[in-house]
Amino acid sequence: MKIELNNVDYIYNEGLPSEVYALKDINLNINSHEVVGLIGQTGSGKSTLVQLLNGLLIPSKGDCTIDGINSKDKKRRKEARFKVGLVFQYPENQLFEESIEKDIAFGPKNMGLSDEEVSKRVKMSMEKVGLDYETYKDKSPFELSGGQQRRVAVAGILSMNPRVLVLDELTAGLDPIGRDEIFSEIMNLYENDPELSIVLVSHSMEDVAEYVDRVIVMNKGEVYSDKSTYDTFTQVDLDSIGLDIPQITKFMRAYKKKNPEVRDDIYTVDAAIEELSRVLGGEDGKH
Numbered sequence: 001m002k003i004e005l006n007n008v009d010y011i012y013n014e015g016l017p018s019e020v021y022a023l024k025d026i027n028l029n030i031n032s033h034e035v036v037g038l039i040g041q042t043g044s045g046k047s048t049l050v051q052l053l054n055g056l057l058i059p060s061k062g063d064c065t066i067d068g069i070n071s072k073d074k075k076r077r078k079e080a081r082f083k084v085g086l087v088f089q090y091p092e093n094q095l096f097e098e099s100i101e102k103d104i105a106f107g108p109k110n111m112g113l114s115d116e117e118v119s120k121r122v123k124m125s126m127e128k129v130g131l132d133y134e135t136y137k138d139k140s141p142f143e144l145s146g147g148q149q150r151r152v153a154v155a156g157i158l159s160m161n162p163r164v165l166v167l168d169e170l171t172a173g174l175d176p177i178g179r180d181e182i183f184s185e186i187m188n189l190y191e192n193d194p195e196l197s198i199v200l201v202s203h204s205m206e207d208v209a210e211y212v213d214r215v216i217v218m219n220k221g222e223v224y225s226d227k228s229t230y231d232t233f234t235q236v237d238l239d240s241i242g243l244d245i246p247q248i249t250k251f252m253r254a255y256k257k258k259n260p261e262v263r264d265d266i267y268t269v270d271a272a273i274e275e276l277s278r279v280l281g282g283e284d285g286k287h
Contacts, residue, residue, distance in 0.1 A: 001067050001083065001163035001195055003030040003053055008062035010048050022048040024221045026062070030164060033194055037208040037229065038201045040218030041242050046201055049218065050166050053199065054084030067163065082111060085162030089169040089201075091146070091153035100126075100144075100152055101137040107160040125158040129185055147178040154182075158189070165189075166199045171207060183211060205246045209233060209267040217243070233267040248272045 010023040023045045030036060030053065040046050051057040052064050055071040064071045066080040073080075088094055097103035101122055108118040123133045129151040141152050150170070157165065167186070171179040190196055202208050208215060208229070215232040217225040219241045225232060232238075233245055246267045252275070253264040261279050266272045 001032045001197065002065075003067075003084070003164060004028075004063075004065045005052065005059075006063050006065075008052065008059045008064060010045075010052065010057060011060040014060055022221055023052075026223060028216065028223065028226065030197055030199060032163075033190075033197055034214060035190060035198045035200065035212045037212035037215040037232075038199055038218065039203070039205070039208060039215060039243060040224070043220075044218040045221040046218050047168070048221075050086060050168060050199065050201060053164070053166055054086050055081045056086070082107075082160050083162055084164045084166060085157035085160060086166045087150075087153050087157050087168060087170065089172055091149040092142070094153045094156060095141040095149060098140060099138050100131070100141050101133075103141050103152060104156045104159050107156055111160060121159040121161070122155075125155040128158055128189060129155045130181065131155065146173050147175075147182065150174070150182060151185075154186070163195055164197045164199065166201070168201045169203065170200065171202075171204065179207075183207070187211065205233075205244050206248075209246045209249075210269075217241075229267070230265070234265040 005026050005028045008023060008026040009021060011019050011021055013019045026049065038046055038049065048057060052059060052071070053066070055064070055066065055077050058071055067083050069076045069080040071077060071080055095103055097106060104122045104125055105118050108121045113121070126133050126136065131148070131151055141149055144152065170182060170186070174182065186198065190198055200208065200212055212229055215225070215227060215229050216223060217232065217236065217238070224241060225236045227236060233249060238245060248269050249264070249267045252262060252266045252272055256262045256264040259279060263275050266275055
């Protein structure tokens with residue numbers, strides 16, 4: 001499974017005096033079994049880009065190919081969309097049925113699957129996101145907490161067995177415990193599915209630093225950078241386009257002024273703990 005964007009432009013109000021280039025000459029690949037971060041300021045083109053990834057939007061120029069299917073191919077566009085699941089930032093935008101079971105079943109039914117297969121997928125996807133089927137199947141999605149609604153939205157996408165999972169601000173509005181729980185469930189899915197890829201759209205540099213392998217940085221509708229997570233946070237000038245770095249990186253850089261032995265190319269808490277233990281503990285590793 002691979003998504004390829006070749007020379008893609010996307011223009012809102014194309015042909016009108018008010019036309020706006022949301023994306024300009026985008027060339028990207030999303031490969032099988034990788035976790036990719038997508039970051040950028042509001043208005044940088046992130047939202048437009050993720051809607052191109054699953055065929056919700058069609059390029060004004062260039063091509064978006066999803067597992068070999070060009071999104072401009074009307075006959076196969078629906079097939080392509082089932083391969084890329086998009087979980088929106090606000091789960092209420094995806095929830096509309098009277099019960100959780102019916103909500104999650106909507107996608108598989110739309111795929112033309114049998115009732116037996118639909119039921120199997122609903123139960124399996126609820127289990128994957130930590131929702132007990134018997135406890136929650138008849139509840140209204142709108143009676144749930146924000147974190148539970150997020151789980152239902154994710155389950156609704158997982159029930160269609162996508163090969164790429166696009167998560168737009170997955171943890172927005174969640175407390176730290178809820179954030180850790182849902183990320184744990186998502187990463188467990190990734191680790192147990194050798195073909196699944198994840199695209200994480202986030203304003204949280206901490207989440208990006210902790211979970212992704214590669215970071216695509218968008219700026220003014222263009223790809224500003226596409227590098228490994230390490231290179232992104234240690235080499236790319238994010239400040240010049242109004243983006244932050246992880247708080248732990250700021251701390252390590254400040255601490256280095258007091259202790260030059262400390263590495264400042266650190267961007268996760270675990271790496272910072274290891275580095276501080278090394279420096280403060282001396283050669284014997286004692287704290």
